[in-house]
Amino acid sequence: xxxxxxxxxxxxxxxxxxxxxxxxxxxxAIGDDAAAFQTGADRLTLxxxxxxxxxxxxxxxxxxxxxxxxxxxxVNLSDIAAMGGIAREAFVSIAIPEECSxxxxxxxxxxxxxxxxxxxxxxxxxxxxxxxxxxxINVAVTGTVKESEILLRSTAQVGDIIFSTGxxxxxxxxxxxxxxxxxxxxxxxxxxxxxxxxxxxxxxxGLFLAACRDVHAAIDVSDGLSSDLGHIAKESRxxxxxxxxxxxxxxxxxxxxxxxxxxxxxxxxxxGEDYTLLCTIGRDSADKVARTYLSKFNQSLxxxxxxxxxxxxxxxxxxxxxxVITPTGWNHFKDWNDEYRSL
Amino acid sequence: xxxxxxxxxxxxxxxxxxxxxxxxxxxxAIGDDAAAFQTGADRLTLxxxxxxxxxxxxxxxxxxxxxxxxxxxxVNLSDIAAMGGIAREAFVSIAIPEECSxxxxxxxxxxxxxxxxxxxxxxxxxxxxxxxxxxxINVAVTGTVKESEILLRSTAQVGDIIFSTGxxxxxxxxxxxxxxxxxxxxxxxxxxxxxxxxxxxxxxxGLFLAACRDVHAAIDVSDGLSSDLGHIAKESRxxxxxxxxxxxxxxxxxxxxxxxxxxxxxxxxxxGEDYTLLCTIGRDSADKVARTYLSKFNQSLxxxxxxxxxxxxxxxxxxxxxxVITPTGWNHFKDWNDEYRSL
Numbered sequence: 001x002x003x004x005x006x007x008x009x010x011x012x013x014x015x016x017x018x019x020x021x022x023x024x025x026x027x028x029a030i031g032d033d034a035a036a037f038q039t040g041a042d043r044l045t046l047x048x049x050x051x052x053x054x055x056x057x058x059x060x061x062x063x064x065x066x067x068x069x070x071x072x073x074x075v076n077l078s079d080i081a082a083m084g085g086i087a088r089e090a091f092v093s094i095a096i097p098e099e100c101s102x103x104x105x106x107x108x109x110x111x112x113x114x115x116x117x118x119x120x121x122x123x124x125x126x127x128x129x130x131x132x133x134x135x136x137i138n139v140a141v142t143g144t145v146k147e148s149e150i151l152l153r154s155t156a157q158v159g160d161i162i163f164s165t166g167x168x169x170x171x172x173x174x175x176x177x178x179x180x181x182x183x184x185x186x187x188x189x190x191x192x193x194x195x196x197x198x199x200x201x202x203x204x205x206g207l208f209l210a211a212c213r214d215v216h217a218a219i220d221v222s223d224g225l226s227s228d229l230g231h232i233a234k235e236s237r238x239x240x241x242x243x244x245x246x247x248x249x250x251x252x253x254x255x256x257x258x259x260x261x262x263x264x265x266x267x268x269x270x271x272g273e274d275y276t277l278l279c280t281i282g283r284d285s286a287d288k289v290a291r292t293y294l295s296k297f298n299q300s301l302x303x304x305x306x307x308x309x310x311x312x313x314x315x316x317x318x319x320x321x322x323x324v325i326t327p328t329g330w331n332h333f334k335d336w337n338d339e340y341r342s343l
Numbered sequence: 344x345x346x347x348x349x350x351x352x353x354x355x356x357x358x359x360x361x362x363x364x365x366x367x368x369x370x371x372a373i374g375d376d377a378a379a380f381q382t383g384a385d386r387l388t389l390x391x392x393x394x395x396x397x398x399x400x401x402x403x404x405x406x407x408x409x410x411x412x413x414x415x416x417x418v419n420l421s422d423i424a425a426m427g428g429i430a431r432e433a434f435v436s437i438a439i440p441e442e443c444s445x446x447x448x449x450x451x452x453x454x455x456x457x458x459x460x461x462x463x464x465x466x467x468x469x470x471x472x473x474x475x476x477x478x479x480i481n482v483a484v485t486g487t488v489k490e491s492e493i494l495l496r497s498t499a500q501v502g503d504i505i506f507s508t509g510x511x512x513x514x515x516x517x518x519x520x521x522x523x524x525x526x527x528x529x530x531x532x533x534x535x536x537x538x539x540x541x542x543x544x545x546x547x548x549g550l551f552l553a554a555c556r557d558v559h560a561a562i563d564v565s566d567g568l569s570s571d572l573g574h575i576a577k578e579s580r581x582x583x584x585x586x587x588x589x590x591x592x593x594x595x596x597x598x599x600x601x602x603x604x605x606x607x608x609x610x611x612x613x614x615g616e617d618y619t620l621l622c623t624i625g626r627d628s629a630d631k632v633a634r635t636y637l638s639k640f641n642q643s644l645x646x647x648x649x650x651x652x653x654x655x656x657x658x659x660x661x662x663x664x665x666x667v668i669t670p671t672g673w674n675h676f677k678d679w680n681d682e683y684r685s686l
Contacts, residue, residue, distance in 0.1 A: 001445045008471055011445075015452045019459075019466035026465060035468040037432060039382040039487075047468060049483055051436035055475045089380060093394035093481045102344045102354075109358045116362075122369060123362035125378040125390060127481075128351055132398045134474070138436045138481035140392055144382075 031235065032153050033082040033220055036145065044150060046143035048079035054134035060100075062178050065107025066114075067197045068137070073112045075222065076141040077119060077201035078275040082220035084151035084210025085143035087203060089124040090116060093138040095131035108137075119203055149210040151279070156217035156236035160280035160307040163290065165202050165299070167250040168225050169264060170195035172271025176260075188252040195250075199275040205297060206277055212292075214285035221274040226325050228278060230313055239310035242269075242325075244317045248302040269315070269325060280307050374578065375496050376425035376563055377486065387493060389486035391422035397477035403443075405521050408450025409457075410540045411480070416455045418565065419484040420462060420544035421618040425563035427494035427553025428486035430546060432467040433459060436481040438474035451480075462546055492553040494622070499560035499579035503623035503650040506633065508545050508642070510593040511568050512607060513538035515614025519603075531595040538593075542618040548640060549620055555635075557628035564617040569668050571621055573656055582653035585612075585668075587660045591645040612658070612668065623650050 003011050016030045027044055028036040034048035052072050054060050060068075073090060080087040092112065096105065116123055121141070174196025176182075177189060184190040202220070209215045217236060219228045225247070233240050249264040257264045281289050286303065293301040308314070315323045346354050359373045370387055371379040377391035395415050397403050403411075416433060423430040435455065439448065459466055464484070517539025519525075520532060527533040545563070552558045560579060562571045568590070576583050592607040600607045624632050629646065636644040651657070658666045 002441070003439055003443070003445055003448065004441065006445070011448070011471055014449070015471075018456050021460050022463050022465050026467065029465065029467050030469075035432065035434070037467070039386070039388060043382070045382060045388065045485070047432065047434055047483070047485065049434045049436050049468065049470055049481070051438055051470045051472055051479070051481060053438045053472060053474050053479065056438065056473050089378065089390065091378070091390055091392045091483060093392050093483075095394055095396045095399065095479070096346055098345070098347065100346070102346055102349070105346065105354075106357070113361050117364050120365050122365050122372065124369065124372050124380070125392065126373075127392050127394045128354055128358075129394055129396060130399050131396050131477070133476050136394070136396065136438070136479055138392070138394060138470075138483075140390070140434060140436075140481075140483040142388070142390065142485075 027147065027150065028152065033079040034085070034143065036083065036150055038147070042147045044145050044147050046080055046083050046085045046145055047140065048076050049138060049140035050075045051136070051138045053136050059178070060135055063197070065104040066111035069108035069111030070115050070198055072137045072139045073115050074199050074201050075275065076139050077115070077121070077203055078199065078220040078222070080141055080143035081201050081203040081206035082151065082218050082277055083143070083145055084149050084206050084218065085145035086207060087119055087121045087141055087143045089122050089142045091140040092123060092126035094126065095129050095136040097131045097133060097135055100135055119201065145210065151206065151210050151215065151218035153217055153219050153232050154235035156232050156238050156280040156307045157282065158238055158307055158309045159283050160216055161283055161286040161303050162229070162240060162242070162278060162280050162305045162307060163301045163303055164221070164248055164276050164278055165205050165301060166274065166276035167248045167253065168221065168274050168276065169253050169268035169271040170250050171199060171273040172267055173253055173256045175273070188255040191250070191252040192256055196273060199273060201275065202277045205293070208293065208296060209277070209279050212285070212289050214282035215289065216280050216282060218277055218279040221276050221278060222272060224270050224272040226269045226313060232278065232280065233311070233313060239308040239312045239314070240305055241308050241314045241316060242305035244315055246302065246304050248304070370490065370493065371495065376422040377428070379426065379488070379493055381490070385490045387488050387490050389423055389426050389428045389488055390483065391419050392481060392483040393418045394479070394481045396479050402521070403478055406540070408447040409454035412451035412454030413458050413541055415480045415482045416458050417542050417544050418618065419482050420458070420464070420546055421542065421563040421565070423484055423486035424544050424546040424549035425494065425561050425620055426486070426488055427492050427549050427561065428488035429550060430462055430464045430484055430486045432465050432485045434483040435466060435469035437469065438472050438479040440474045440476060440478055443478055462544065488553065494549065494553050494558065494561035496560055496562050496575050497578035499575050499581050499623040499650045500625065501581055501650055501652045502626050503559055504626055504629040504646050505572070505583060505585070505621060505623050505648045505650060506644045506646050507564070507591055507619050507621055508548050508644060509617065509619035510591045510596065511564065511617050511619065512596050512611035512614040513593050514542060514616040515610055516596055516599045518616070531598040534593070534595040535599055539616060542616060544618065545620045548636070551636065551639060552620070552622050555628070555632050557625035558632065559623050559625060561620055561622040564619050564621060565615060567613050567615040568621070569612045569656060575621065575623065576654070576656060582651040582655045582657070583648055584651050584657045584659060585648035587658055589645065589647050591647070
């Protein structure tokens, strides 16, 4: 039997058994954006880790070292953001093929250091080794969060309003451009490239949301809106209803979809690597939190739907028809290879 | 310019610049077996990470999944041991090529879980993804140590006696057997295989040594005795003199060296991945610590030399001649590829 038969999440379920042998002081083990465990009174340590492999997560010839380093750290910072935490220390393991130039590696570390400095994160250690074929980067990041403020996937409540901190689908459109060698010939396409290549970690925003008492659950959009909302629904044992017309689609994505004949909402639902935060907020406080958020960050917190008790993810389409959607974001062992194979 | 021109340690020096941007609360950044930072009163959190890449660190066809998983965790536990810490949480990133069987992966996680259970370590998270060619495993481990007891590389003192917690060179001999497809036809060869494949993390021993006030410095032998003692000498700004006849060489390594025509002391000096601890202990307490160690663990703490003020690593040979030795352990970008290339 191969891992393709059970998929990424089947595999994670399988390997998770027997992993937690000392449950005291563990607040969150496998199954959220980061693990969380007690290291002080009302203080949790968060740890997250992400592995980027050449030809799976990036094409070296299509990615500058700077952008690759930036993104390798950004995706981890996004996980800390989704827990409502402050990012603290980063650990970088890298396996380097012989023909990789020192200039590329310097750029890669410069990309990481630029982002690390922006968010006050130390690069505190790691491992350096060689590789036969692919450039490989694993980044692990520690963070910290007050135990009373941690944002989990498992604590959404029926009636909560679901928000996204930014546009959805842009990153997937950027990936499509990269995979099809489409040049960034307009400002709109450039924005889509950047959404894929230089995603913004919503750390300050996550910290603000964590401090709001009525923000109940959060996740970052790495696998795609439908998948990641599916994680919240599954872990919280709830359902969700999304309003198609409220899903934030950027003007750039509209331009892209008109040109290439895609549906923007489908792109937003199935796309991945947006790294916006999805959060659910108690209905009575939702407006107030969104208004405070707007005035504090000068960005919208977009309401996109609400948490239901159906156990399903439903989409209310523009004609008021309700469509049940199955998570269609990335599953590394089923879809992702296929995407690259179609090149 | 390529990384081969500056070597692994030149590369680490190069990338380390600008990594520490928030030095408060950081006790040890890049440059020891693990990073250490404050997370409580007199409590430090330790973090270490190691990346294993197929065809660089292991040959999948020559390594069972169980042994690979065991070792991927063991090398990290050894780093925590070398800081005098207690290992706590492990985070496993894995990139899996399509043809890798689920059975192999189950075995791999079973190897990790067996060792994790032995040392009361949770596997608390990670990342799973696909890979085009090589199986890749990154393990990060957190630990904890009292700030007053942490064992660093940089605190050896002139006059200290240098000890090893076990035999040196066995692991390199085991690797030699694997690379040359020599079957484990005798008990002696089997021991050498096992030294390479199932290294013992000296966690309990490290914890004991950390609690002894006169144990000044420690490192685990991953690159090889001469290299790792070189790290202590460089970081502590001291030298060291080793007595060739006191270097602990196992009977199995003697058998191996007789048969294949190698010098056991050279193997012990240049070999790597022994994962014994080297520690330096104040001369006046050294005997007492070694005696207590023996009675507590029923294992010898082998004295192999002393810390000097020469800045050099010297070897007193059996004829009393003193030879200056240059570190000859592994340097990933200079030696390691060559070793596999010679297959």
